[in-house]
Amino acid sequence: GSPDFTYTAYIQSGENTTDVIVGNRYPSVDGGHNFFKLTPKALEYNIAGSTHTSNYELPVGTEWNHVAVRHHGNTLNYYFNGSLVASQNMTVNMKSPVKFGLGGDPTDKTEYWTGQMESFSLYADALTQADLIIQARARLSGMTGYWNAADYTEGTNWVDRINGKISTDAPADLAEGTDKKFEFSRTLNASETAWYADAAKTTHVYDTTGAWNTTAPTVPTTAWHQSGSSTYAAPTAPTGLYIGGANQSAALTITPAQLSSINLTEILRGGSLTTSGGGDFNKTLYLDGGSLNVSGGTFNLTNGGRFVFGPNSTFTSAYMRVGQGDGTAEVVQYGGVATMDTLHIGDNGTNAHGIYTIYSGRLQTEDLCVGQYRGFGTMNVHGGFVYSTGLYVANADGVGGEMNITGGNVISNGNFTLANNAGNKSAVLDLSGGNLSVRNQLRIGMNKAGSVNLTGGGLAAREGTILGVNAGGTGTMNIEGGSFGTPSMQVGVTGKGYVSQTGGKASIGTLQLGANRVDGKTTAYDLSGGTLSANAITGANAFTFTGGTLSANSIDASLNQTGGTLEVQKFADGLNWKRYSQTTSNMDDAIWNELDTLTPAAEGVGLIGNSSAVPSATNYMVVSDGYIYIPEDGTYKFHVNSDDHTRTFIDGKSIGDSSWGGSHVY
Numbered sequence: 001g002s003p004d005f006t007y008t009a010y011i012q013s014g015e016n017t018t019d020v021i022v023g024n025r026y027p028s029v030d031g032g033h034n035f036f037k038l039t040p041k042a043l044e045y046n047i048a049g050s051t052h053t054s055n056y057e058l059p060v061g062t063e064w065n066h067v068a069v070r071h072h073g074n075t076l077n078y079y080f081n082g083s084l085v086a087s088q089n090m091t092v093n094m095k096s097p098v099k100f101g102l103g104g105d106p107t108d109k110t111e112y113w114t115g116q117m118e119s120f121s122l123y124a125d126a127l128t129q130a131d132l133i134i135q136a137r138a139r140l141s142g143m144t145g146y147w148n149a150a151d152y153t154e155g156t157n158w159v160d161r162i163n164g165k166i167s168t169d170a171p172a173d174l175a176e177g178t179d180k181k182f183e184f185s186r187t188l189n190a191s192e193t194a195w196y197a198d199a200a201k202t203t204h205v206y207d208t209t210g211a212w213n214t215t216a217p218t219v220p221t222t223a224w225h226q227s228g229s230s231t232y233a234a235p236t237a238p239t240g241l242y243i244g245g246a247n248q249s250a251a252l253t254i255t256p257a258q259l260s261s262i263n264l265t266e267i268l269r270g271g272s273l274t275t276s277g278g279g280d281f282n283k284t285l286y287l288d289g290g291s292l293n294v295s296g297g298t299f300n301l302t303n304g305g306r307f308v309f310g311p312n313s314t315f316t317s318a319y320m321r322v323g324q325g326d327g328t329a330e331v332v333q334y335g336g337v338a339t340m341d342t343l344h345i346g347d348n349g350t351n352a353h354g355i356y357t358i359y360s361g362r363l364q365t366e367d368l369c370v371g372q373y374r375g376f377g378t379m380n381v382h383g384g385f386v387y388s389t390g391l392y393v394a395n396a397d398g399v400g401g402e403m404n405i406t407g408g409n410v411i412s413n414g415n416f417t418l419a420n421n422a423g424n425k426s427a428v429l430d431l432s433g434g435n436l437s438v439r440n441q442l443r444i445g446m447n448k449a450g451s452v453n454l455t456g457g458g459l460a461a462r463e464g465t466i467l468g469v470n471a472g473g474t475g476t477m478n479i480e481g482g483s484f485g486t487p488s489m490q491v492g493v494t495g496k497g498y499v500s501q502t503g504g505k506a507s508i509g510t511l512q513l514g515a516n517r518v519d520g521k522t523t524a525y526d527l528s529g530g531t532l533s534a535n536a537i538t539g540a541n542a543f544t545f546t547g548g549t550l551s552a553n554s555i556d557a558s559l560n561q562t563g564g565t566l567e568v569q570k571f572a573d574g575l576n577w578k579r580y581s582q583t584t585s586n587m588d589d590a591i592w593n594e595l596d597t598l599t600p601a602a603e604g605v606g607l608i609g610n611s612s613a614v615p616s617a618t619n620y621m622v623v624s625d626g627y628i629y630i631p632e633d634g635t636y637k638f639h640v641n642s643d644d645h646t647r648t649f650i651d652g653k654s655i656g657d658s659s660w661g662g663s664h665v666y
Contacts, residue, residue, distance in 0.1 A: 004126040007045075008068040008135055012116040016060045020111045021067070022120060043078050043085070045069045063311045063335050063360060064118070066136035072126035081289050081310070082136035083245045083269030084129065129245065133266065137286055140308045140334050225252045225271070237261035244271020244290050256281065267292060269312065277317070280324060281305050287313040287336065294318065301354070303327025311335030311361070321347045323354020323375055330354075333384065335361040343388075344369045346377030346401065353378070358408065360384045368392070368412075371401025371427070381434060383408040390414040391438075394427030394450065401427055405457060407434040416461070417443040418450030419473065431482065432456040441466060442486065445475030445495055454504060456482040464488040465508075468495025474518055479504045479530060491524045492516040492542070498523075501548065503530040513539035527564065575624040578603040595623060 009021055068079040071090060078086040127135075223238040226246045232254040244250040245268035252272070256279025259265065263283050267273050267290030277297020285292070287309030294317035301307055302324045309315060313336030323329045323346040333356075343365040346354035352375035361384045368388035371377035373396040381404070391412035393401040399421070416438040419427035427450040429436075435458040442461035444450045446469045452459075454477070465486040467475030473495035485507040491497035493514035498521045511534045513524040524542035533551040537543060541558035551567040578600035600623075640648045640656070648656045 003124070004072050006068060006070045006123040006125065006127040006132075007121070008066065008123070008127070008132065009120040010064055010066050010118040010139055012064050013060050013114075015114045017114060018111050019114055021117065022122075043067060043069070043080070045076060045078075064116075064139040065311065066132075066139060068127070068132050068135070070126050070132070079129070079132050079136075081269065081312075082129070082133035083289055084247060085269070087247075130242075133242065133245065133268065133288075136288065137266070137308075140286060140288065140310045140332065225250050229253075232258050240264040240266070242266050242268060242271075243273055244268040246270060255279075259283075259285075267313075275299075277319065281307075282327075282329070284308075287315060289313055291315070294320070300324040301329040301331065303329065305329040306332075308332045309334070309336050309338070309361075313337075313361075314339075316340065318342070320344070321354070321372075322356055323347060323349075323352045323377065325349040326351045328353040328355065331356045333358040333361050333363065335359075335384075337362045338364070340365045342367045342369075344372040344375075344377070345379055346370065346375035346399065347372040348375060350374050352376065356380070358382065358384045358386065360408075363387070366390065369395045369401075370403050371399040372396050373399060375399055377401040379403045381405045381408050381410055383434075386410040388412055388414075391416045392420060393418045393429060394448070395420045402430070403428070404430045404432075405434045405436055406432050407457075409434060410436045412436075412438045412440070415440045415443055417446050418452070418475070419444075419448040420446040421448055427451070428453070430455075431459055434458075436460070438462060443469045443475075444477060445469060445473035445497070447472045449474040449476075451476040451478070453478045453480070454482045454484055455480045458482060459484045461486040465490070466493075467491045467497030467499065468493070468514075468516060468518075470495055476500075476518060478502075479506055481530075483507070488512070490514065492518070499525045501525070501527050501530050501532060503548075505531045506533070508532070508534045510535055511537045513537070513542040515539075515542070576603070576605055577622060577624045580621045580623070581619075 007022065011021065013019070066079075066081050070077045070079065074089055076088050076090050077084055223240070224242040224245075226242075226244070227248045227250050229251040230253075232252055237258070239262070241262050241264070243252050243266070248270065250271045251274070253274045256275055256277070259273075259275050260279060260281050260283060264286070265273070265283070266286040266288060269289030271290035272293070273290070274293045274295060276295050277299050280300045280302040282302045282305040284305075285307045287307070289310070289312045291314040292309075293315075296318055298319040298321055299317045301320070301322045303326050306329070307322075308331075311334065315336065315338040317340040319342045320340050321344045322331050324344075326349050338361070343356075343363075344354070345356050345368075346352055347369075354375060355378045356370075357380040359382045363384070364387045366389045368379075368386075368390070369377070369392045370379045371394040372392075376399065377393075378401070385408060388411070391410075391414075393403050393416075395401075395417070416436075418429060427445075427448065429450075429452045431453070432455045438459075438461040440461075440463045442452075442459075442465040444452055444465070444467045450473075452475075459482065465488070467477060467490065469475070471494060475491075475495065475497045477499045479499070479501040481504040483505045487509035489508045489510070490512045491499055491514060493512060493516070496516045496518045497514065498518035511525070517524065523544045524539070526544045526546070527550060528544075528547040531549045531551065535552070536554045537552055537559070539558075540555050541560070543559060545559065545561040545566075546563040549565045549567060550561075579602045580598050581601045601620075638650065640646075646657075647654060
C-alpha cells in the first residue's frame with residue numbers, strides 16, 4: 001500500500017473554478033495521476049485516476065483558509081481550517097515516481113490556480129488533527145513558521161504546542177516516545193510522570209464525548225469535546241481545550257471561572273461554547289469556525305487576555321469589555337460575525353488598555369466606546385464592516401482612545417463623538433483608507449481635546465460637524481488626503497476649533513468660523529492645498545487661503561486670499577444688486593463707505609428688476625457686488641453704458657462721469 005503522507009496549504013480562492021493546488025494531472029505513463037485540487041463544490045484528491053471527493057464546498061473570496069489532506073493506513077481525511085470535513089477509504093495505490101507541480105500542470109492550462117497560495121507543505125507522515133489545528137491557527141495569529149508533528153527538542157527545552165511556553169525541565173523518560181510525546185510548561189512530579197509515560201503510549205488527547213476523565217491527576221493536559229452536548233465538569237483545568245472539529249456538532253456549557261482556568265480554548269467548525277457574563281477572562285480564546293455565546297452579564301477580557309476569531313465564526317454577547325481593569329487585552333477579528341449590545345475597549349482601570357483589530361467580517365453593536373472610564377482604547381479597522389448606533393472615542397472621565405481606519409466600512413447610525421471626557425489623554429481618529437459614515441453629527445472635542453486626521457479614504461457626517469462642541473472642548477482636524485463631506489460645519493463657535501487642509505477634498509454646505517481659537521493658532525481654517533467646496537462661508541476673517549482651490553457660492557468680504565485658486569460656483573445667476581432712490585451726500589470716492597447707512601428700495605440677483613418707478617425720482621443709484629468668475633489670466637475691460645447723467649464707481653473708486661449718455665471703460 002501507499003505510505004502515510006499529509007498535504008497542507010494556506011489558500012485564498014479567488015474564483016469559483018477548478019484549480020489545482022499541487023499535482024501531475026498529465027504525467028508520463030509510469031507516473032500515474034496524483035493531484036490535490038479545488039473544484040466549485042469540493043476539495044478533491046486524485047490517485048491514479050480515482051477521484052476522492054470531500055463534497056465540502058469551500059468559500060470564495062479574500063479570506064485566507066487552511067486546507068489539508070491526510071493519508072493514514074487506508075484512510076484519506078480532508079480538513080478545512082483544522083476541522084475534519086470528509087473521510088474516505090483510498091481504493092488505489094500511488095505509483096512511483098510522481099512529479100509534482102504547484103498551481104497546475106503544463107498541459108491542462110484551464111485548471112491553473114487563480115487565487116493565492118502560501119506555504120504549501122508535503123509531509124512523509126500523517127499529521128494529527130491537533131497539528132493541523134495549530135497550522136490553521138497561523139492565519140489568525142500571524143504566525144509565519146510552524147514545527148511539524150515531531151515534538152521539537154533542543155537540549156532540555158521543550159516547546160508546548162498548546163500554550164506556546166518553554167519548559168527547561170522536561171522529564172527524561174518522556175524525551176523519547178513510541179507514539180506521541182508530551183510537552184509541559186512546568187516540571188512534573190513522580191506520579192504525574194508515571195501517569196503520562198503510560199498515557200503517551202496511546203494518545204495526547206482525552207475525549208469528552210462521555211463523562212469527563214476523572215482519573216487524571218492534577219496536571220496540565222489537553223481536553224477535546226468532539227461531539228454531543230455536555231456541561232464542563234473536568235476535575236482539573238486542562239492546559240488546552242478543543243471543541244468541535246469533527247463531522248458532528250459539539251456543544252459545551254462552561255462557567256466564566258472554568259473558562260478562565262484554561263490557558264487556551266479553541267472552538268472549531270461544528271463546535272459551540274456557551275458561558276455567562278460576569279467574570280474576567282485573561283487567557284487565550286480562538287474561535288475558528290464555531291460559535292461562542294455569552295448568555296448574560298459582561299464578558300470581560302482582562303490582563304493578558306486574547307480573543308481571535310476567523311471566517312465562519314459567530315460571537316454574541318450582551319456586553320463586552322476589552323481591557324477591563326489592569327493590563328492589556330486584545331481582540332483580533334479575521335472574519336465571522338460578532339454581535340453585542342455594548343462594546344467598551346479600554347475600561348475601568350488607569351492601566352487598562354484594550355485593543356480591537358478587525359481585518360474582515362462583521363462587527364455590530366449599539367454603543368461602541370473606544371476608551372471608557374479611565375482606560376485607554378485602540379480600535380484598528382483594516383477591513384470588514386463595523387456598525388454601531390453610537391460611536392465614541394474617549395468617552396468618560398480620565399480616558400483616552402484612538403481609532404485607526406485603513407480599510408473596510410464603518411457606520412455610526414447616531415453621533416460620532418471624540419473627547420466627551422478625555423482627561424489628559426488623547427482622543428484621535430486617523431482615517432487613511434476605507435470609509436466612515438456618520439449618520440448624525442460628527443463631534444470633535446465635545447468637552448476635552450479631540451482630533452481627526454484624514455489622509456485617505458472617505459469621511460461623511462450626514463447631520464453636520466462641530467469642532468469644539470462645548471465651552472471646554474477643543475477640536476482639530478487635519479485634511480491631507482481622501483474626501484470629507486458634511487452639510488454644515490462649525491469651527492470654534494462655542495468651544496475652540498481649528499482645521500488645516502493641505503490636500504484631499506472637502507465638501508461643506510455651510511462653513512461657520514467662530515472666534516474661539518485653538519491654543520497657538522490665529523485662524524480657524526487654513527487652506528493651503530487640496531479642494532474645499534462650500535455653499536457659504538461666514539466669519540471669513542478667520543479663514544487663511546494660501547493655496548489649493550476654494551469653490552464657493554458666497555463668501556463675506558473679509559476673505560483674505562494670498563494664494564490658490566478661487567472659484568465662484570453660481571456666477572451664471574449674476575451679481576447681487578440693490579437699488580436706492582437717493583444718493584449719498586458726497587458723490588466722490590467716499591461713497592463706498594456710506595452704503596451701509598442707506599436703505600435699498602429693491603434688491604435681487606442678476607437682472608435689475610422693474611424700474612418703471614425710477615424716472616419719478618430725482619436721483620437714484622444701483623449698487624452691484626459679488627464675485628465674477630474669470631477662468632483665465634489676462635487683461636479684461638468693464639464697459640458701463642448710460643443714457644443720462646451717470647457716475648460710475650468700482651471698489652469705491654470713481655472711473656467716469658458722463659452727461660446725457662456715454663460709456664465708461666475700466
